[in-house]
Amino acid sequence: MRKAYIFIYDDVVGDREKLKNLFNRMSTVKTWRFDMPHCFYVISENSAAELYEEFVSLNGRMGKFLFIEASENRQGQMIRDTWHLLRNKVLKSKQT
Template sequence: MKVYLFTFGLSFGSREEAKAILNKCSSVKGWRTDMMRSFYLKSEESADTIAKEIREHKKTGRFIVVEITDNSQGWIQKDSWKFINDEKNKK
């Protein structure tokens, strides 16, 4: 399973709207959020597949889906790093 960062702009909608959309996406197997306009996603699918499914549910607004790789760093909550690294350690 891969881990992605999904970030969206104001034109996409609210955080609650984004949660509702992600919950409808069959390609998204789990998610976590600790920043206002970003989610960490777990999926077996490609970023392209996830983005297309999000767009099916939300026809307007800007967003990006990017795979989180080993070349990642930042200051986020420990539980978020655990969410991210648990999947990378399963490979």
């Protein structure tokens, strides 16, 4: 079952470009997106612990970061594409 996670990180972990490349290499990450500084939305069928282990194996233990599951108990002001990803666990089609 797919789960939505929010990945929050500090500058020591890496910059956005480095993290985009890293998430593309991770076998535990199905897809991802971003729209805020120091935050990615990650879709995975794995646990937060498994995401953490693969992330650390590729990037080391530098900086502070957190994988946290985005539950149904959420509210905020986000763009539609982010809400779509968090609700449906897939990126929004470019045709819609």
